[in-house]
Amino acid sequence: MIRRIARWFDSRLHLAQPAREALNHVFPDHWSFMLGEIALYSFVVLIITGSFLAMFFNGSTADVIYHGPYRALHGVHMSAAYQSVLHLCFGVPAGLLIRQMHHWAALIFIGAIVVHIARIFFTGAFRRPREINWWIGLTLLVLALSNGYFGYSILGDLLSGAGLRIGYSMVLSIPIIGPWLSFLFFGGRVPVDVTIPRMYGLHIFAVPAAISVLLALHLGIIWRQKHTNRPGPGRTDHTITGSRVWPTYTAKSIGLFFLVFAVIAALGALVQIDPVWTYGPYDPIAILPGAQPDWYLAWVEGAMRLFPGVNIYLGSYLVPELFFPGILFPVLFFIVLYLYPFFDRLITHDNQPHHVLRHPYEQPFQTALGCAVFMFLFVLFVAAGDDVIAVASGASVVTIRLILRILIFVAPAVTGIIVYGLCILARHRHARGLERALESAAAEGRLISGENEVTQ
Amino acid sequence: MSEGERKGAWLLMVFALGWRMIAGRSRKSLRARSEADAEAARIQEFHLPSGRDADTKTQAVTSGRERWGTLLVACSLIAAIAAGIGFLFIYWTDGGNKLLGGTLALSFAGFGIALVLWSHFLMAYKEATEPLEPLPSPEKDRQTAADDFRAGARDVKRRSLLKFMTVAGAGVFAAMFVSLLRSFGAPIGPALYQIVWRRGQRLMTADNKPVSIHSLRPGDSVTVFPEGSIGDEHAQTVLVRVQERFLRLPADRVDWAPMGYLAYSRVCTHAGCPVGMFESQTNLLLCPCHQSTFNVLTGATPTGGPAARPLPQLPLYADDEGLLRAAGRFSATPGPGFWGIQ
Secondary structure: OHHHHHHHHHHHHOOHHHHHHHHHOEEOOOHHHHHHHHHHHHHHHHHHHHHHHHOOOOOOOOEEEOOOOOHHHOOOEEEHHHHHHHHHHHOOOOHHHHHHHHHHHHHHHHHHHHHHHHHHHHHOOOOOOOHHHHHHHHHHHHHHHHHHHHHHHOOOEHHHHHHHHHHHHHHHOOOOOHHHHHHHHHOOOOOOOOHHHHHHHHHHHHHHHHHHHHHHHHHHHHHHHOOOEOOOOOOOOOEEEEEEHHHHHHHHHHHHHHHHHHHHHHHHHHOOOOOHHHHOEOOOOOOOOOOOOOHHHHHHHHHHHHOOOOOEEEOOEEEOOOHHHHHHHHHHHHHHHHHHHHHHHHHHOOOOOOOEOOOHHHOHHHHHHHHHHHHHHHHHHHHOOHHHHHHHHOOOHHHHHHHHHHHHHHHHHHHHHHHHHHHHHHHHHHHHHHHHHHHHHHHHOOOOOOOOHHHO | OOHHHHHHHHHHHHHHHHHHHHHHHHHHHHHHHHHHHHHHHHHHOOOOOOOOHHHHHHHHHOOHHHHHHHHHHHHHHHHHHHHHHHHHHHHHOOOOHHHHHHHHHHHHHHHHHHHHHHHHHHOOOOOEEEEOOOOOOOHHHHHHHHHHHHHHHHHHHHOHHHHHHHHHHHHHHHHHHHHHHHHOOOOOHHHHOOOOOOOOOEEEEOOOOEOEOOOOOOOOEEEEEEOOOOOOOOOOEEEEEOOHHHOOOOHHHHHHOHHHEEEEEOEOOOOOOEOOEEEOOOOEEEOOOOOOEEEHHHOOEEEEOOOOOOOOEEOEEEOOOOEEEEOOOOOOOOOOOOOOOO
């Protein structure tokens, strides 16, 4: 049967040779190569659950009065969007599960991308010839972050309303073009009725389409260039080692898809996420204390909280305090990430193509820098919850903010120095181990010439 | 990071740890097996044809491991099917979210684990190595491609007028597309400076009642709106009363606060959140979004947090009936800052 189907396709598409090559394609075995796959499969879950949700969500701000099964909001004025979310949660079989899975899949999608990028960064996988995929990957991260924001902004609850206002204020703060740009993007002075339909369109169509295209490119390029090798005995810049697509890799990868799906389903079932019915509908007068953005935006939120309130005027024109931490900082951060392959070339004086990864300790400076940046982001992440920490610890927000303002400089510096030291230590230990191996090999008479397998 | 995210992160860590324990153990045995396989292959090398089929034949001889593998895979598949049937039952009987998602998760986990175990136990594991083709094309290929391109380009280059017009056409196309953005924007000018208070307007509470000089005691606060604009998010104003002797307003504002009544824009100058809290002990207004604080005694000047500009103040007076009215506009444009704010 399979044979007949295969022949049917082959006689139309001339597939035998490419199919054979595909079946024998080699993928590396190490778990760190599966992080990108986790992101990919979370995206698949996002598309499946998102399609389900789109059938029920109504992206409209029309004013309605609620009379559904959720008693606590009976008779309350709300937007049609929020009402449709309540209906989805309480009136549609499996609706709540699918909605929570969608939110969890988004959180895991971005988490997996971040860890994936960290892996690429620390092992030098972005080096020639893989710069293009580094840039595509960063663009995917930017798109994923924005779509996460659009997604939780359209629900019409109190929390998302606050998020929209803050987002609007951030765009508004851009010098010269800010007012124009914020009106272009949000459709006017937030809150306005056109914002939600617009973000809904971006969230379910434009951004996912862009992500799909770039994802296809990303995968096409990795298929063409093939994966990198982890450093180890027998690994060279001319070969790739691992399991073949058929059958080992196929089984493992599809297995991973099911496991990712299972974890997301378990989270959607067991851990409540974004319970919008407890926040109530958006009301421009009301505000939710202890409000927090989703985790992947916390670094910007934290920067906004730690940045001092300074009035800066250029002539008679104001550059609002929000601009520096809210817009300038993330934009600069991503520009640095995009340009990183060039910095790496400057540091290492190495523009050769590489297919064997480097151990993080082989580049102490880069590894220390990367860890310091992660520590910096972590302090910002903590700062985004300074009010929550204040409530939990009993200390005042002022004290906690002071400590964090000190830590934001000290912690990355200390981290960088420690990591640098550890890298140097690891390098020495590795060199000693290599010497010993060479000595013992020479003693046993296994060492034939200078070129030997032990070199890695 | 919300409470849900924190809980989820813990759960994820538990999953990862569990997986690591299982996978770590199986990886050790896998490594041992691949060494044993290599040994076996070396012995049988002379008897078997080379190629991938050779491995499956050696595997056929191997032992209890395969039986164990089959058993484990079968168990996972049975669990997956059972959980799937459970899901169907719970879904059709409108069961709770936890059971529904739990069975779904178990079913998928069963399939996933079955596939992973299958690949670990029952597939010939052989580390494969493949050559990478050098990425730059051979110089000859590059040259021929370039020649072909140049041959075609000659026909384009010669007709420079047409080329110019094509570029101009592309420019017009771009202008057409970019112009469509106009449909999305709203006119900026007046909306950003919209005047929300006028002299003489009464201060109304959210339930549309006027506020008099007897409405609040020192230390109290209430949200007010201009008469006729109840609920307007840009006009929302916080009215507080303090003891007059504590006031330290700038010299030009001394008559803005009759009987210790102070009115400030309730839209934070930092990121536009409602400044929702008043601490009467410290006379501070607090924005719950980013914890900016403003001292009401000195004209809502920022005393902490990220806000840099004071909340615009609304001058007040009490009319003959003792009702509070606006004596003019806000002292500045309310809301978050922007280029060109006044």
